[in-house]
Amino acid sequence: MESTDPRARLLALVAEQGVTLSGMSALLGRNTTYLQQFVRKGSPRKLEENDRRTLAQFFGVDEAELGGSDDSRGQFAGQRRASADWVDIPRLPLGASAGPGSLAADALPIGHLRFSSRWLKRHGLDPAQLSVIEVEGDSMDPTLRDGDEILVDRAPRTLHSGVHVIRLDDVLLVKRVERAGEQVRLISDNRAYPDAERSLHDVEIVGRVVWKGGRL
Numbered sequence: 600m601e602s603t604d605p606r607a608r609l610l611a612l613v614a615e616q617g618v619t620l621s622g623m624s625a626l627l628g629r630n631t632t633y634l635q636q637f638v639r640k641g642s643p644r645k646l647e648e649n650d651r652r653t654l655a656q657f658f659g660v661d662e663a664e665l666g667g668s669d670d671s672r673g674q675f676a677g678q679r680r681a682s683a684d685w686v687d688i689p690r691l692p693l694g695a696s697a698g699p700g701s702l703a704a705d706a707l708p709i710g711h712l713r714f715s716s717r718w719l720k721r722h723g724l725d726p727a728q729l730s731v732i733e734v735e736g737d738s739m740d741p742t743l744r745d746g747d748e749i750l751v752d753r754a755p756r757t758l759h760s761g762v763h764v765i766r767l768d769d770v771l772l773v774k775r776v777e778r779a780g781e782q783v784r785l786i787s788d789n790r791a792y793p794d795a796e797r798s799l800h801d802v803e804i805v806g807r808v809v810w811k812g813g814r815l
Contacts, residue, residue, distance in 0.1 A: 605646070605666035606638045612658045617748070618712070622812035626718060627653055656684065657713055686719060687711035688750065690731040693771060712748070712812075724809060728754040732764070734773055734811075738787040743773060747813035751806035758783075758804055766803040773808065 624633040627650050636642050655662040690710040712731050734747040760777045775786035785795045
């Protein structure tokens with residue numbers, strides 16, 4: 600069988616799945632530049648076994664495609680059986696605007712993103728309370744860019760400062776939220792956009808943003 604360049608194969612898999620090298624590095628528990636350096640600079644020369652296995656399971660491919668030995672091809676069936684180690688989180692056809700706003704509506708999933716069950720558990724996340732939506736606009740730039748996908752935790756929690764998806768005047772927005780008594784401050788990380796302050800009763804907290812992924 601013709602050998603495959605593991606770096607080129609990883610780039611292709613990332614593009615097919617709609618994720619990023621930095622996001623996958625975070626999934627491995629690595630520095631966000633780990634896989635970029637592997638692909639672009641050849642450092643490390645080979646992926647460590649545990650990292651290669653995690654990526655192969657995530658993408659549903661043989662480890663050999665990512666630089667493993669030919670012996671690893673026989674492990675593919677075992678990787679399939681290990682699918683319980685992964686959770687498919689629904690991608691919803693909604694845009695959380697980081698700019699002027701977009702209307703939100705009930706909709707069926709248009710696909711899924713796969714996350715490690717171990718990673719979700721480590722961060723205290725319940726898969727049933729998670730969904731993936733897309734960022735629209737640039738008011739949260741550079742934290743979140745137009746077209747980024749974000750993992751939203753809808754589990755009821757006490758409101759703490761952080762990046763949240765909110766519903767305001769029937770518009771779905773993603774903003775940095777700070778609470779001050781019965782008021783909330785809605786902050787845009789892009790300082791070209793003004794901040795706003797609204798009554799807590801006017802703002803519906805849809806969920807907390809706990810992960811992002813996007814194109815390089």
